[in-house]
Amino acid sequence: MICCLNPDCPHPLNPDGKEFCQTCNSPLVQLLRKRFRVIRVLSDEGGFGRTYLAEDIDKLNERCVIKQLAPKFQESWALSKAMDLFQREAQRLQQLGEHPQIPTLLAYFEENTYLYLVQQFIDGQNLLKELQQKRGYSAKEIREILLDLLPVLRFIHERGVIHRDIKPQNIIRRKIDGRLCLIDFGSSKQLTAKVHIQMGTSIGSHGYSAIEQIRDGKAYPASDLFSLGATCFHLLTGISPFKLWTEHGYAWVQDWQQYLKSPIATELVEVIDKLLAKDVQQRYQSAEQVLKDLMRKQLSDRKTETANSSVILPPTQPPFIPRKYALLRNSFLVGSLVMVIVLGEFFYRQSHNFNFSISSRFGQGDDTSTNNEAILPRSSKLPLGNFYLAHTFKSPSKSVLSVAISPDDKTIVSNSGDSIKLWSLATGQEIITLKGHSDRVNVVSITPDGQTLVSGSEDGTIKLWNLARGQEIRTFAGHRNSVHTLAISPDGSILANGSDDNTIKLWDLTTTQEIHTLNGHTSWVRAIAFSPDQKTLVSGSRDQTIKVWDVTTGREIRTLTGHTQTVTSIAITPDGKTLISGSDDKTIKIWDLTTGKQIRTLTGHSGGVRSVVLSPDGQTLASGSGDKTIKLWNLKTGEAIRTLAGHGDGVQSLAFSQNGNILVSGGFDNTIKIWRVSS
Incomplete structure (x- = not known):
């Protein structure tokens, strides 16, 4: 099958060999930039284009994600801002994609009047879908999630980037190793907010976003930490913060414990309390502060930890290794993989763990x-x-x-x-x-x-x-x-x-x-x-x-x-x-x-x-x-x-x-x- 790249096409999939879309009659592109074969639509970005699943033929048909910028509005300011923010997202991914829990930028280009951003495909399931299957996370699992994601937030914040839209949908547990990956640094989210700010809306997702984002359109590292706290609340209780925000505004964050299905360790309550502080000045100001508190509370109350909260983490990351060393490392992998096959005792898992x-x-x-x-x-x-x-x-x-x-x-x-x-x-x-x-x-x-x-x-x-x-x-x-x-x-x-x-x-x-x-x-x-x-x-x-x-x-x-x-x-x-x-x-x-x-x-x-x-x-x-x-x-x-x-x-x-x-x-x-x- 070949996918039509017309962002308005209602049925974009076509049989191989076709030159024009059988639904909208648009010319079909066999390979974007003579390299990427588009397989299917992953999501529609609501008037800004689409996101596609594709194959990179230069990398043995390795799967990747292609974001398309095709905004419907024609106002010069909005269009200019859309292109600017789309380019900024590419630049952010180029910078941040060196971290193994953030998608890597593979390409950024313009073709047939549309802008395209190609990034690494994270094969896995987001935490919202995971929640729907398991119907709730334990306190131990929430601590695991915090310990896995906080170093990622520290990494992006140290580089002057605020994610602005942390929520279960934007956190994927990767199949190959179980590590949590943060996705959607997306221009469309920031762009939607920026374009609509003049119409009185805000940045991020209601319920998960801190008050300074919703009220003032401002975001800080502490804003991402509020969103992380709201995400933990959702996973613990199974209750959407959006639903509570719709009914109670920000009042729910003061009484969030009443929604717990069972009591959790005091030290974790204290951490989530501070993550969810309504006043940005009362909240954690950095991911490092949260990590220190988690460590301090973990070690200072061993009796409670042994009974309720011992840290048993799912598969998580090795430490960050800059991708500028990837070619050297991967060259070494090729030779080692041959050795693996000959010996029959080892198996190749993933380059950054080698x-x-x-x-x-x-x-x-x-x-x-x-x-x-x-x-x-x-x-x-x-x-x-x-x-x-x-x-x-x-x-x-x-x-x-x-x-x-x-x-x-x-x-x-x-x-x-x-x-x-x-x-x-x-x-x-x-x-x-x-x-x-x-x-x-x-x-x-x-x-x-x-x-x-x-x-x-x-x-x-x-x-x-x-x-x-x-x-x-x-x-x-x-x-x-x-x-x-x-x-x-x-x-x-x-x-x-x-x-x-x-x-x-x-x-x-x-x-x-x-x-x-x-x-x-x-x-x-x-x-x-x-x-x-x-x-x-x-x-x-x-x-x-x-x-x-x-x-x-x-x-x-x-x-x-x-x-x-x-x-x-x-x-x-x-x-x-x-x-x-x-x-x-x-x-x-x-x-x-x-x-x-x-x-x-x-x-x-x-x-x-x-x-x-x-x-x-x-x-x-x-x-x-x-x-x-x-x-x-x-x-x-x-x-x-x-x-x-x-x-x-x-x-x-x-x-x-x-x-x-x-x-x-x-x-x-x-x-x-x-x-x-x-x-």
Whole structure:
């Protein structure tokens, strides 16, 4: 079939081979711009043209959406404004379409007196249709939607764009990965409003639009956030805000909770309340503020969250990757896809989830004993013995030097340049960025109670942060050089940090007073760890030695020698009897911590060992190396169990979840990878 492009044609579909429309007799265009084959009408834009589904023959008949501008009005101002806004929409899509949750602009041109805008086709179902099928969303699902969409709004607002028409119809859950995509940045919506403003109408959709849009024709980032709140209300209750607006005006936003079918968690009520504030000044002013509140409320009330609102997200995005790197990435995909077919073990899913390895996409996981296991699906696993690569996401930082997992196994913390980023362990979604250091952050750690985040930096300082609120609490200064390593005592009372000034400092986290400065290393201190009884501290240095210290007195107990290059990482078994050290000499050494005698040396890495970490049960050792691999070892026998490959550069940091079922790795390839135990 061939589709007639006359915007007034009542029956535009015609059999192939026809030169003129059998309904309106207009000439039929086989290919727009000799590239796009129009398949059918998707929607009529009410006097401004139509939107069509088409195929891009230059891209193996990949589907796309074509918007046609064919306004019926002939007033010179209106026509000029229509063309101007249509062009602006193309420019916005060219700018914003770099985000994976916004359609990409493919082409913009004029043909046969009409303007055409071609954009990526999002294959999926909008949330209104989804609502009609499922008849309501849970509070947990609403939180998921907020966490998925708020980073998109932050992205567009930072670029000076206000969507102005957020509602369930303009949010599509993409079939291939379940991610929510924001559509219709449309000139027709803004154009309709602009043209009609002179006739007393407004911008956006009644019920979903903030009062400043309806009354004054003005829109701000806070206006989009009101629309997002109204969308959440609609999905929670199944009641259209348009219907309530028609009956009650804006009075409904003050009493929105009365329409709930069942009570929801207080923290989510507070967030939606602030999203729906009638006064723009009382509303959230940025998407970042909403994300911070969601994170703070999530972490500050774990009891409520565990009972009612644990964050289990549907398939969502990997972090934003600019499309200017797409050609390079896609070229790599072609070669990798051949490998996929040959091996028969992997499958190609989507280019932006391919980060120098094939990363699986988050989907609906099988029911397992923990929330995280339910989120990281078996359906897309990459078999690697007992561990498989569950997800890869990119950090803005050139190198991920340090990763940590919160004790509740919900949050990943990593360095990112001179800032710190918090990510959802379930989805890889960025939650919040903490800024305060003046130079690169080298190391992050979390207190055992999960309340305090500690960071060390090239600026020579250590900062304490309230993890729930994302606020800086205190700064410890005193080192004359970079801080590269941190350790927190098992009871959370003492902080130890090692510096490139060759010293270690111990701090009382209760009083924030310095306890001891440990001198003895002759070069940079790059690794420290407390024994389980916290009576002993062990440190590793660029001077190739390991030192054992008495925490109470600050005195050196003994020095261990054997490594031939920098000791980069240290771990101690849960029983406190065994010490493990990793070194740039490509070896791992096992020591009797009580006697200081070397038990064995583990070899197998072809690059320096940058990180060693023990599983919570103390039976499995994971090591990350400059050779781009992670090795798993049976600590009792010293046997290498398996090798995990996937990083495109050296692996710098590792962390196990509390239950030992998830391993997180960070590397010089700018990625964070989540590995999960398969059953």
